[in-house]
Amino acid sequence: DGGITQSPKYLFRKEGQNVTLSCEQNLNHDAMYWYRQDPGQGLRLIYYSQIVNDFQKGDIAEGYSVSREKKESFPLTVTSAQKNPTAFYLCASSDQRSYHYGYTFGSGTRLTVV
Amino acid sequence: AQSVTQPDIHITVSEGASLELRCNYSYGATPYLFWYVQSPGQGLQLLLKYFSGDTLVQGIKGFEAEFKRSQSSFNLRKPSVHWSDAAEYFCAVGANQAGTALIFGKGTTLSVSS
Numbered sequence: 173d174g175g176i177t178q179s180p181k182y183l184f185r186k187e188g189q190n191v192t193l194s195c196e197q198n199l200n201h202d203a204m205y206w207y208r209q210d211p212g213q214g215l216r217l218i219y220y221s222q223i224v225n226d227f228q229k230g231d232i233a234e235g236y237s238v239s240r241e242k243k244e245s246f247p248l249t250v251t252s253a254q255k256n257p258t259a260f261y262l263c264a265s266s267d268q269r270s271y272h273y274g275y276t277f278g279s280g281t282r283l284t285v286v
Numbered sequence: 287a288q289s290v291t292q293p294d295i296h297i298t299v300s301e302g303a304s305l306e307l308r309c310n311y312s313y314g315a316t317p318y319l320f321w322y323v324q325s326p327g328q329g330l331q332l333l334l335k336y337f338s339g340d341t342l343v344q345g346i347k348g349f350e351a352e353f354k355r356s357q358s359s360f361n362l363r364k365p366s367v368h369w370s371d372a373a374e375y376f377c378a379v380g381a382n383q384a385g386t387a388l389i390f391g392k393g394t395t396l397s398v399s400s
Contacts, residue, residue, distance in 0.1 A: 176329075205387055212295070214376060214392035215330075222385055230387065262329060274320050274378075275388060277329035 174199045178263050178278035184286045185250065185257060193248045193281045195263035202268040204246035205275065208232060209260040218261075221246055222268060250283065258285050288313045290379050292391035299367050300399050307362040307394050309377030318380035319360040320388065321351055323373050330376060336360065347371070372398045 176197045185191045195204065203222050207215040217230030221240040235254025240246055246265075250257045260282050264275035289312040299305050311317055318337045322330040334345025341353040351362045360377060374395050378388040 178329075207390070212392060214292075215390040217387050217389075220387045228385075260327075264330075274318075274322075274332045274335050275330075277322075277331075279329045280327070282327070 176263055176265055176276055176278035178261075178281050180281060181279070183281055183283045185283060186286060188252045190249055190251050191283065193250070193261055193263075193283070195246045195248065195278060196244055197246075197265045197276070197278075198244060199265055199267070199276060200243070201265035201276070202243070203266045204240070205264045205266075206230075206236075206238065206246070206248045207262045207264065209262060209280075215262065218248065257283055259283060288317070288379050288381060288389045290377050290389055290391035292375075292377055292394050294394045295392070296395045296397065298397040298399055301369050302366050305362075305364045305367045305371070305396070307375050307377075307396070309360045309362065309391060310358050311360060311377070311379045312358065313379055313381070315381075316355075319351075319353060320378040320380070321345065321349070321360070321362045322376045322378065322390075323347075324376065324393075325373050333362070333375075367396075367398055369398045369400065372396055 179194045205220040206218040216232050219238040221227035237249045262280050263278040266275045291310045320335045321333040324330045333349050336343045336353045374393045376393045377391045380388045
């Protein structure tokens with residue numbers, strides 16, 4: 173079955189450390205997105221990519237970086253510059269030709285600073 | 287700029303009672319509107335969507351929503367709530383153009399009492 177796979181499900185980061193969250197989709201979707209979820213804050217857009225080798229900053233891109241070298245993959249790196257990285261991270265994808273059908277979401281990665 | 291407001295942070299409904307979750311949006315043209323549901327620690331699942339046509343849309347799990355342009359609203363309804371409906375619900379708005387991302391509300395947590 174097609175879908176989005178996020179890994180790992182739980183991730184622990186030490187102070188000053190960079191960590192990378194994986195997001196892979198086999199839906200042949202063109203666009204991919206990263207959202208951060210905090211209690212009471214809803215989903216806030218970090219980065220999104222419409223095509224390979226191109227991406228745009230969202231509302232809260234500071235302290236994060238992404239790459240889009242393959243259509244199937246859109247990894248998110250949480251850098252040491254992100255001062256409050258503890259959150260639930262959600263990856264999503266959509267077919268640009270029919271983007272009004274909404275997004276397909278992964279099951280999320282919970283990142284905790286230790 | 288687009289925005290979404292979900293006025294109710296938390297709602298408790300008795301099992302078998304009707305439900306209405308409110309969503310107000312801000313957007314200059316006809317938006318794409320979505321409702322998603324999230325169980326704890328999981329990704330988001332699409333309940334229903336509106337982008338044109340009939341303003342009353344039916345979704346999965348017995349949910350429906352009505353688009354009211356004059357009120358800038360897209361409220362979610364269910365005639366009889368089941369205990370399994372307890373979850374967090376998110377309204378989202380998208381622009382009618384490629385190259386943009388969905389904007390989500392802060393969510394409404396639904397509790398179901400017996």
